[in-house]
Amino acid sequence: AKPDAAILERAPHRLIDIRDPDQSYSAAQFRDDALREMAEISGRGKIPLLVGGTMLYFKALAEGLSALPQAEPTVRAEIDAKARQWGWSALHAELTRLDPITAARLQPTDAQRIQRALEVCLLTGEPMSAQQGSGKSALPYEVAAIGLEPSNRLILHERIAARFDAMLSNGLVAEVRALREQFNLSPALPSMRCVGYRQVGQHLDGEFDVETLREKGIAATRQLAKRQLTWLRATPKVDRFDCLAEDVSVGVLNHLRRILEL
Structure with missing residues (x-):
């Protein structure tokens, strides 16, 4: 959830309120924006702290993204029209024919990812699975990744x-x-x-x-x-911590101090 005003005043966040709800925002756009903000922060001698829960975006930032085409509104509209007529299960079956590797990773109800995979197939003439891994660039930072998991x-x-x-x-x-x-x-x-x-x-x-x-x-x-x-x-x-533990904050801070040798 978006941090409330009190939290934002105490700890200013970047990349909040940067899009209107009628605008799309991809993992690739996030990576570009995040790297720009991280460079500005580290340029001031500070350590960028990234907080969130969307693992796709973390993976995109940490590992880079394949050089896939940008979203094309006309193609997406055509796919949405087919979904309204036939349903997403039918489009998942169509994806299975065009890109069985990607289709096997997706549920028939995963409309957004089915749409994207079909879009890539239609725009490039090749399955998305065959294009993933190309054009990736490594993250120019050493990452201390903390996972908060409920026990x-x-x-x-x-x-x-x-x-x-x-x-x-x-x-x-x-x-x-x-x-x-x-x-x-x-x-x-x-x-x-x-x-x-x-x-x-x-x-x-x-x-x-x-x-x-x-x-x-x-x-x-x-x-x-x-x-x-x-x-x-x-x-x-x-490095994983139980987010339900009473001393989780102390544990995470001590762990980071050891990493940073503070």
Whole structure:
């Protein structure tokens, strides 16, 4: 979640509020922006501290990205039209024919990644899996990667539910309604596919009531957390700490002091 005003005042963050919800933002764009900010910070003799939970973006930053084509709105619109007509499961089957390696990694419901893989196939005439690994550039920093992982799944689920309830209480539905009116947002946009925004959008479109919105939002958040944890645990060279431990902050700080020899 975005840090609140009090946190931002105490600890200024970069790369927040840099896009409107009707604009796309790729992992490649993030890498370019992050490297620019990191260079400015390290140029002042400081150490860049990167905080977040999206493992795709961490991987893009740490390992670089393949030289794949940029998004093409016309092609994406064609894919979205086919999805509305046939469904994403049918497009996943089409991807299996065009790029079986990438399709095997994706669920038939993973609309955003299916769309991107099909887009690359259509734009280049080659499967995305055959192009990945080319054009990558290494990160010009030595990374001390810290993974915060919960030791108790039940507590994690309780906190996810409490967080989603707090988001609803703080006006999530009104926020999405206002954004849709201001920007004329489509459900196909990446911002409207995010967990929480997607379910609120479906509620505002009359697909289900608020109670069902809550249930679906919590369930989707749990699924997202599971995927991110699976990816995090498979990432090498990460020092892991139990984020539910009372002394986790002390443990992480002591660990970093040893690395930095402070």
